[in-house]
Amino acid sequence: MIEIENVRKSFGALEVLKGINLTVSKGEVLTVIGGSGSGKSTLLTCINGLEPIDSGRILVDGTEVHARSTDLNKLRTKIGIVFQQWNAFPHLTVLENVMLAPRKVLRMPKAKAEEVAVKQLRHVGLGEKLGVYPSRMSGGQQQRMAIARALAMSPSYMLFDEVTSALDPMLVGEVLDTLRMLASEGMTMICVTHEMKFAREVSDRVAFFHQGVIAEIAPPDQLFSAPQNPETQKFLAATH
Numbered sequence: 001m002i003e004i005e006n007v008r009k010s011f012g013a014l015e016v017l018k019g020i021n022l023t024v025s026k027g028e029v030l031t032v033i034g035g036s037g038s039g040k041s042t043l044l045t046c047i048n049g050l051e052p053i054d055s056g057r058i059l060v061d062g063t064e065v066h067a068r069s070t071d072l073n074k075l076r077t078k079i080g081i082v083f084q085q086w087n088a089f090p091h092l093t094v095l096e097n098v099m100l101a102p103r104k105v106l107r108m109p110k111a112k113a114e115e116v117a118v119k120q121l122r123h124v125g126l127g128e129k130l131g132v133y134p135s136r137m138s139g140g141q142q143q144r145m146a147i148a149r150a151l152a153m154s155p156s157y158m159l160f161d162e163v164t165s166a167l168d169p170m171l172v173g174e175v176l177d178t179l180r181m182l183a184s185e186g187m188t189m190i191c192v193t194h195e196m197k198f199a200r201e202v203s204d205r206v207a208f209f210h211q212g213v214i215a216e217i218a219p220p221d222q223l224f225s226a227p228q229n230p231e232t233q234k235f236l237a238a239t240h
């Protein structure tokens with residue numbers, strides 16, 4: 001599981017995370033909602049050690065992410081992260097792009113990496129696109145390729161940061177369907193999203209971020225139907 005204990009983080013004078021406490025259990029789907037600049041992305045990058053923290057601690061399966069003794073490269077193989085946009089290598093095919101990390105990081109033999117990459121590309125519905133170059137794919141297909149790329153490392157956790165925000169509305173559905181599929185398979189996920197309907201359907205819990213704190217966290221029915229915090233109420237009213 002992921003345990004976040006009183007995590008604080010500033011960029012210069014700006015305190016972005018002001019004492020975050022959060023536990024995400026194995027198999028749980030947590031969605032994170034909140035206004036721009038509230039610290040959602042920063043939290044994700046702290047969880048996989050891309051960003052240092054100022055105080056508190058984050059444990060992933062009991063390993064303290066920011067401890068000096070922690071092998072971050074090894075830890076990161078457990079935590080897949082997908083962003084709004086991923087710039088695939090344009091000179092490599094879809095299959096070659098997805099094979100890259102298993103080859104380089106996990107040192108998989110070529111045949112094995114290919115097997116894993118094909119499996120994950122089929123899994124996200126791109127089995128017909130193996131030999132295609134990324135530029136020939138739609139935004140939705142590119143995001144599914146990015147998800148397959150993360151899954152090819154066999155992560156225990158997946159972090160998604162507004163993976164549909166850069167997409168044409170027409171293409172959002174296919175990417176959300178992929179996330180729904182992963183959730184139904186029991187993947188442990190933290191999804192930062194603006195898609196409230198998706199959050200409502202797929203989450204075990206929803207966390208509302210406001211100015212660097214979790215202002216409210218609750219099961220979706222409760223958070224969306226009967227938000228307790230006035231800031232949550234304001235935010236939900238503005239997004240409808």
Ligand SMILES: Nc1ncnc2c1ncn2[C@@H]1O[C@H](COP(=O)(O)OP(=O)(O)O)[C@@H](O)[C@H]1O
Pocket residue numbers: 011014016034035036037038039040041042043
């Ligand atoms: N690398 C950085 N350097 C300086 N400020 C940053 C950096 N990353 C984020 N911030 C600032 O931290 C705040 C929170 O950002 P972020 O976590 O991206 O919010 P969100 O994802 O909720 O929109 C914002 O004010 C943002 O400008």
Ligand SMILES: [Mg+2]
Pocket residue numbers: 040041042161162
């Ligand atoms: Mg963000």
